[in-house]
Amino acid sequence: MIDLSGQEQKIRCFLVGKLGNDLHELRSLIDTLGMECVCALTLTHCKIHPAYGMGKGKAQEIACLAKEKNAECIIFDFILEPTKQRNWERLAGMPAFDREEVILRIFAAHARTHEATLQVELARLQYSLPRLAHMYGDMARQRGGNYGSKGSGETQLELDQRQVRERIHQVKCKLKTVVANRMTQRKLRDKMSLSSCVLVGYTNAGKSSLLNSLTGADVLVEDKLFATLDPTTRRFAIKDGGTVLLSDTVGFITNLPHTLIDAFKSTLEEAVHADLLLIVVDASDENAEKQYETVCHVLEEIGANTNEHILILNKIDKLQNANIRLTELASVFPDAVCISAQEKTGFDELTLRITDVLFGEKYDYLLPAEKTDKL
Numbered sequence: 001m002i003d004l005s006g007q008e009q010k011i012r013c014f015l016v017g018k019l020g021n022d023l024h025e026l027r028s029l030i031d032t033l034g035m036e037c038v039c040a041l042t043l044t045h046c047k048i049h050p051a052y053g054m055g056k057g058k059a060q061e062i063a064c065l066a067k068e069k070n071a072e073c074i075i076f077d078f079i080l081e082p083t084k085q086r087n088w089e090r091l092a093g094m095p096a097f098d099r100e101e102v103i104l105r106i107f108a109a110h111a112r113t114h115e116a117t118l119q120v121e122l123a124r125l126q127y128s129l130p131r132l133a134h135m136y137g138d139m140a141r142q143r144g145g146n147y148g149s150k151g152s153g154e155t156q157l158e159l160d161q162r163q164v165r166e167r168i169h170q171v172k173c174k175l176k177t178v179v180a181n182r183m184t185q186r187k188l189r190d191k192m193s194l195s196s197c198v199l200v201g202y203t204n205a206g207k208s209s210l211l212n213s214l215t216g217a218d219v220l221v222e223d224k225l226f227a228t229l230d231p232t233t234r235r236f237a238i239k240d241g242g243t244v245l246l247s248d249t250v251g252f253i254t255n256l257p258h259t260l261i262d263a264f265k266s267t268l269e270e271a272v273h274a275d276l277l278l279i280v281v282d283a284s285d286e287n288a289e290k291q292y293e294t295v296c297h298v299l300e301e302i303g304a305n306t307n308e309h310i311l312i313l314n315k316i317d318k319l320q321n322a323n324i325r326l327t328e329l330a331s332v333f334p335d336a337v338c339i340s341a342q343e344k345t346g347f348d349e350l351t352l353r354i355t356d357v358l359f360g361e362k363y364d365y366l367l368p369a370e371k372t373d374k375l
Contacts, residue, residue, distance in 0.1 A: 010036035014071035016062060017042045018078055024287070025254060026077045028204075029102045032226070033109070039069045051087050053080070063092040075102060082131040100127060100257040106226050107260065115178045122171045123259040129164050132157060186273060195358045196245045197236070198271045200299065201280035202291040203251025206314040208232075210280060210341040211248045226251055231270050238351050242359060247274070252298045254290070261301065268302045276357055277309040281336075283325070284318035289332055310353050311336040317343050 013035050017023040023040045030037060041062065043054065052059040066074050073095040074088065080098035088096035104124050111117045199207040203226050211217050215234035236246040247270050261268070271277060277299070281292050292311070299305045311333055317340040319325045326338065337353055339346030367374060 010034060012036050012038045012070060012072045014038060014062075014066040014069060014074045015040040016074060016076045019043055019045065021077055023077055026075065026099060026102070029099070029106065030075065032106055033102060038071050039065065041065070051084070052091070053078075053084050059088070059091060063088075066092055066094065073097070075099070085131065099255065100259070103226075103253070103257060103260065110226055115175075118171055118175050118178065119260075119264050122168065122175065123257070123262070123264075125164055125168045125171065126259045126262070127257070129161065129168070132160050132164065182269075194235075194243055194245050195275045196247065196273070197276045197278055197354065197358075198247045198249060198274035199278050199280055200249055200271050200304075201251065201295055201312075202282065202285075203253050205251065205280045205282040205291070206341045207248050207251065207280050210278075210312070210314065210339075211246060213341045213344050214347070215246055226253075238355055242355065244276075244354065244358060246278075252295050254294050256298060261298075265302075268304075271299065271304040271307070272302060274304070274307055276354065277304065277307050278312055278354075279309050280312045280314050281333075282315050283313040283329055283338065284315040284320075288313075288329065292333070308357055310350070310357065312350065313338045314341055316340050317345070 011034075013030055015023050015026055015030070015037055017026065017040070019042065021042060023042060027037055027040070043058075049055050049059075062074070071094065074092055074097075076096070076098045078098065079100060080088070080096065085096055085098075104120070104127055107116075107120045108124065111120045199211060201207055211232065211234065215236050217232060217234045231247050231249050233245055233247040236244050238244060249268070249270055250264060279292070279295055281288050281295075285291060296305065299307075313329055313333065313336045316322065316326065316338050329336065329338075337346060337350045339350055
């Protein structure tokens, strides 16, 4: 939307969250999407009701408050089932959607390659299929069927659902080809006898910046959530002439939709097959501990939680009261490596840790001349 001054006007959102959630993450998500939060409400208690997910009185109160704030949509920080979504839109007279749709829209906006586009399309189709019904006001419209025939034909909804299912099948077939190509590439890399390191972590933790700083790559870096959707692999030369393959991956987030986990399965498998995981955590974020727990949970979901790993605390250059915060983090993450990808500090210790894990420790041996055959 563009106002009279020629500037793009942001969509005004009313945010609703559950008890114990400060909505910080949802604010970051809508900011990435280019929307504006006009009001945020956290429910202190939530009486379950089948129509709205809460009491009707509370639902009416939220709808009236959203109108008072001139909001253009209501966004919920929890899953909104199709029936509840339809009820909310009727009650408030404006679009209502949940956190999952916000994430899907961000992924759609950031998809660049053919593989990412297919993965996002699959996730969006799977998400939209049960929600097609709320797009129609009259479910009785039908197509097909002739006078005197046994059936009355398909409704518009049934036709659209069939088309979506057919498209889901087509996209899955295309993704199978992409997955086969990725497996071929992985086999070729395995033949090179190079160890693989994969950067994993919360979205916007600085994984792409770290890849660029270590390898000289030119991966897109933005201070936005989910700026990277496609895995990028580069050679990383470490000390003593060793070389490893370093890969960037899509970031994780709390309650990452299962539709996205399923769609990005081939991409996430880079972490499953890695010799070493480099778990990157944003040390400057006050929720660093929770973000680490989220990453561990997603790694467990995809079957990569048993891989060797090194924990990296990034962005230490952005710490306020650095000494105090680093002491706190050291007590929580005693084995972590502290670095700044932006200022390229802490890289010597990180390289040494990677070398120790992948190639073992270095020892000096003294062999007598008559035992040279042991070499």
